[in-house]
Amino acid sequence: MEKTAKDVCETYCIHAEKVAKLQGNLPDLSQLAKLFKVLGDETRTKILYILAKEEMCVCDIAAILGSTVSNVSHHLRLLRSASLVRCRREGKVVYYALDDRHVMNLFTEGLEHVQHLNKI
Amino acid sequence: MEKTAKDVCETYCIHAEKVAKLQGNLPDLSQLAKLFKVLGDETRTKILYILAKEEMCVCDIAAILGSTVSNVSHHLRLLRSASLVRCRREGKVVYYALDDRHVMNLFTEGLEHVQHLNKI
DNA sequence: CCTTCATTTCAACATTTGTTCAATTGTTTA
DNA sequence: TAAACAATTGAACAAATGTTGAAATGAAGG
Incomplete structure (x- = not known):
């Protein structure tokens, strides 16, 4: 059982390893988004x-x-x-x-x- | 009278030469704006x-x-x-x-x- | 053929955004 | 000091946008 559904909030995921690597590790991209929004x-x-x-x-x-x-x-x-x-x-x-x-x-x-x- | 008000649509302008150079010469930037909007x-x-x-x-x-x-x-x-x-x-x-x-x-x-x- | 499941699409809603007009600021000049 | 004027700000409105839950696709497997 390498893939477990429902272990991530309310959404399911297929590739748990991929998800684990990035979940919670996303940098703050709000400023970048704001910049592009202005453009x-x-x-x-x-x-x-x-x-x-x-x-x-x-x-x-x-x-x-x-x-x-x-x-x-x-x-x-x-x-x-x-x-x-x-x-x-x-x-x-x-x-x-x-x-x-x-x-x-x-x-x-x-x-x-x-x-x-x-x-x- | 190097500066004429009201010679451009309904808006005034101070530097007529500068304005004349670009007025009507703007390229189509709608696709660029759309790209940035998506970003x-x-x-x-x-x-x-x-x-x-x-x-x-x-x-x-x-x-x-x-x-x-x-x-x-x-x-x-x-x-x-x-x-x-x-x-x-x-x-x-x-x-x-x-x-x-x-x-x-x-x-x-x-x-x-x-x-x-x-x-x- | 029917079920399961990942994804897409639809409809609805609240929020944000762009534009306009009126009022205000701040600077120059009469 | 008052008038003129470029620019900014605020309020109001229509239009566009992001999110959500439900319904619809479309592919795989029993």
Whole structure:
């Protein structure tokens, strides 16, 4: 009897050894999921694409996107909370830019995956 | 008058040249956003972490996560639709595994970003 | 053929999320 | 000090999402 049902909470499992190795040993992936969740919105990916080109203020981003300043500001706050963008104030205008190199890497890696799929 | 308000839809902009360069020139980023959206859920990142270790069947994954088979199956369908995982049937059991190398790259790149933040 | 069992699908629900408009903040300039 | 203006914040709403339990597939074995 190498496999025992019902020894794990309320769910059954077929390969007890495999399960035992990982059960309770999962690292905290909540932050990683949060990062991807922030990236997982088309408006925000567009904003990142724009900021990858050059630093820009909120109202210009809104104009490019054809969206409202308020909406863009909300999205920028999320992006900032994930340290994907940073901002600096110059008088009344706030300029946003990409925060660090990882953003571009994630972006290009994601694009490669998507483009890879389109070729199939 | 190098800056004209209201010349772009209903929003104003400060730097007309910057805006003109990108307005209407944004590539289609919907697929990229969808990819990140699929990655942006803790249950799914956990599943990917598990499958990065080894191939596994649905009920084992559910046992490790302490979740229901139904729930895991739903998430696996999303992951499969994004070509992040693939599956093979062996009798009654369906085994899932990571689909291609991009997944791992995205994963490690994302983790680096998150871990980089924790050091600050 | 019927039963068993792993998985998938369906329907329903509560929660989260994106967007909008109005109100507010904070900075510059008249 | 007051007005103008870029940006942020808050409240409200519709739409999308994650989870659950029940019902339906589909493959293996008696």
